[in-house]
Amino acid sequence: MAIGFIKKIFNFGKGTVEEAKPQDAAPEAEIAAAVAAEALPAPEPALAEEIAPVDVAVDEPVAEQPSAEEASEELLEPLSDIEALPLAAEDPIRPAEIETAGGPAPDDAHRHTPVTDEDAAAPVEAAVKPEVLSEAAQEALDTYAALQETAPEEPNITPEALAEQAEIAAVEAEPVSDETSATPAADAEPIEDVAAAIDDASEAPVVETPALEEPALETPVSELPAATSLPKGFASAAERAGQEPVAAPQAKLTWYQRLRRGLARTSSQLTGQIASLFTKRKLDEATLQDLEDLLIQADLGVETAMRITDTLASERYGKDVSGEDVSRIMAGEITKVLSPVAKPLELDLSHKPHVILVVGVNGTGKTTTIGKLAAKLSGAGLKVMLAAGDTFRAAAIEQLKIWAERTKSDIVSSKLGADAAGLAYEAFQQAREKKADVLIIDTAGRLQNKTELMAELEKIVRVLGKLDPDAPHTVLQTLDATTGQNALQQVEIFRNVAGVSGLIMTKLDGTARGGILVAISAKHKLPVYFIGVGEGIDDLEPFEAKDFAEAIAGVAA
Numbered sequence: 001m002a003i004g005f006i007k008k009i010f011n012f013g014k015g016t017v018e019e020a021k022p023q024d025a026a027p028e029a030e031i032a033a034a035v036a037a038e039a040l041p042a043p044e045p046a047l048a049e050e051i052a053p054v055d056v057a058v059d060e061p062v063a064e065q066p067s068a069e070e071a072s073e074e075l076l077e078p079l080s081d082i083e084a085l086p087l088a089a090e091d092p093i094r095p096a097e098i099e100t101a102g103g104p105a106p107d108d109a110h111r112h113t114p115v116t117d118e119d120a121a122a123p124v125e126a127a128v129k130p131e132v133l134s135e136a137a138q139e140a141l142d143t144y145a146a147l148q149e150t151a152p153e154e155p156n157i158t159p160e161a162l163a164e165q166a167e168i169a170a171v172e173a174e175p176v177s178d179e180t181s182a183t184p185a186a187d188a189e190p191i192e193d194v195a196a197a198i199d200d201a202s203e204a205p206v207v208e209t210p211a212l213e214e215p216a217l218e219t220p221v222s223e224l225p226a227a228t229s230l231p232k233g234f235a236s237a238a239e240r241a242g243q244e245p246v247a248a249p250q251a252k253l254t255w256y257q258r259l260r261r262g263l264a265r266t267s268s269q270l271t272g273q274i275a276s277l278f279t280k281r282k283l284d285e286a287t288l289q290d291l292e293d294l295l296i297q298a299d300l301g302v303e304t305a306m307r308i309t310d311t312l313a314s315e316r317y318g319k320d321v322s323g324e325d326v327s328r329i330m331a332g333e334i335t336k337v338l339s340p341v342a343k344p345l346e347l348d349l350s351h352k353p354h355v356i357l358v359v360g361v362n363g364t365g366k367t368t369t370i371g372k373l374a375a376k377l378s379g380a381g382l383k384v385m386l387a388a389g390d391t392f393r394a395a396a397i398e399q400l401k402i403w404a405e406r407t408k409s410d411i412v413s414s415k416l417g418a419d420a421a422g423l424a425y426e427a428f429q430q431a432r433e434k435k436a437d438v439l440i441i442d443t444a445g446r447l448q449n450k451t452e453l454m455a456e457l458e459k460i461v462r463v464l465g466k467l468d469p470d471a472p473h474t475v476l477q478t479l480d481a482t483t484g485q486n487a488l489q490q491v492e493i494f495r496n497v498a499g500v501s502g503l504i505m506t507k508l509d510g511t512a513r514g515g516i517l518v519a520i521s522a523k524h525k526l527p528v529y530f531i532g533v534g535e536g537i538d539d540l541e542p543f544e545a546k547d548f549a550e551a552i553a554g555v556a557a
């Protein structure tokens with residue numbers, strides 16, 4: 001059963017999830033008010049000690065800008081609505097600094113007072129000092145005056161309407177400055193709890209709105225054609241994936257060629273050595289031992305090497321054996337090892353959001369892979385939020401912001417050096433408030449032997465668990481295919497520290513030593529969800545066991 005994300009009610013695991021409705025972005029003032037009124041649950045003391053102050057910024061798709069009329073009416077709405085909001089005593093976050101259209105509101109100009117008959121009859125000039133009017137405003141007034149003269153002939157234009165038109169015209173004509181800031185209520189008390197630890201009042205979360213191309217706003221999500229299923233490589237938690245994702249033949253040719261090219265070094269080395277080993281020799285014990293050594297040197301791991309030699313012996317012992325026979329048997333055995341771990345990444349959207357934590361050693365492709373994942377998910381109509389949890393590398397924050405913009409995802413980021421656990425906690429909260437379907441958290445690259453960095457990773461997992469004991473719902477580890485044996489130890493340690501639930505092998509288009517993935521799969525039995533086959537946004541393919549095995553063994557597809 002295909003699952004559409006748009007226009008369908010579907011059941012994922014625990015609950016029925018309403019379709020993702022278009023988020024009518026409330027005007028900034030309302031967001032500020034909501035943020036101001038937001039009351040985090042009183043945190044456990046332990047958590048407060050865990051999280052250092054983190055000032056976060058939330059970039060989200062730009063809200064539909066109100067029309068000029070709406071804008072002028074908004075300006076006429078009493079701003080006092082925000083000031084009047086009851087700030088709950090334990091409010092953790094002071095009203096955000098917001099940037100909205102509309103000039104600075106003089107003391108009472110924003111109050112829209114009803115127009116009385118006398119007012120309406122009085123010439124408008126009396127209400128507005130001509131010397132401060134711009135040329136356009138003066139023109140509007142002249143128009144109004146002209147209308148007044150012709151008013152008797154226009155029975156349906158009442159003095160009130162005329163005054164209203166003049167007022168709106170004057171407001172519209174006024175040059176609009178680009179920002180207003182709703183200052184935090186003067187009596188906001190410092191909050192001695194986790195929220196204050198997360199959010200220093202002087203730099204309350206700033207709502208930034210990255211530019212979005214017009215089309216993104218023209219078709220509200222509810223009108224988008226129903227996505228017929230999750231993107232290839234993903235499955236819903238409720239529907240245990242039974243279907244084999246059908247690879248689009250034309251797409252397979254490009255990434256598949258890159259995969260074969262990337263593994264060419266491994267396969268040509270292997271097939272070349274195998275060919276020289278099996279030159280007109282009957283298969284004997286010595287040859288089998290030499291073959292086993294070859295396979296272990298190719299990083300396939302002892303277990304898989306023995307499986308291959310055992311199968312070969314059972315089929316061909318004492319007989320002539322060709323290099324092709326060996327490659328064929330090797331591809332078959334490697335496929336048997338990899339098939340059980342070639343699984344789609346399960347998402348349980350009843351979590352709202354499904355939290356994915358991405359971990360791995362420096363430079364293994366975490367940030368890039370997050371961008372590729374976000375592209376797939378937002379392309380399927382899901383609301384994605386990213387969290388720039390790599391607060392060590394300045395470029396990483398900017399890099400992820402670019403990916404967020406390219407994939408039209410929200411992003412929560414902070415300053416360099418900020419507490420990663422605090423950032424993750426805040427991002428999880430923001431994702432809940434904005435009803436994101438998926439939250440993908442980036443983390444700083446760290447070598448598995450750096451204990452303090454591994455401890456920080458443990459803290460991120462622990463802090464997320466305070467908001468949802470099941471979170472993070474998925475922990476993905478990126479492995480660089482050019483690494484080789486070291487990857488085995490990386491998985492061992494990251495799995496113990498962060499509870500890795502699945503793998504993505506990147507850079508298989510490069511000079512890959514993909515054999516290590518076979519050894520890791522045989523040992524850890526961890527799902528391998530995707531492979532990276534390039535730096536581009538689409539260069540992430542669902543992992544296919546047979547493709548990978550044949551590429552390593554150098555067997556024609």
Ligand SMILES: Nc1nc2c(ncn2[C@@H]2O[C@H](COP(=O)(O)OP(=O)(O)OP(=O)(O)O)[C@@H](O)[C@H]2O)c(=O)[nH]1
Pocket residue numbers: 360361362363364365366367368369390393396444445446478506507508509510531532533534535539
């Ligand atoms: N050829 C190729 N390059 C890749 C792939 N995935 C990532 N890269 C490149 O690898 C380099 C590191 O990628 P990042 O995403 O920055 O890696 P990272 O793990 O976030 O790095 P740190 O933040 O330092 O830990 C970048 O130049 C990426 O473009 C891939 O599948 N193929």
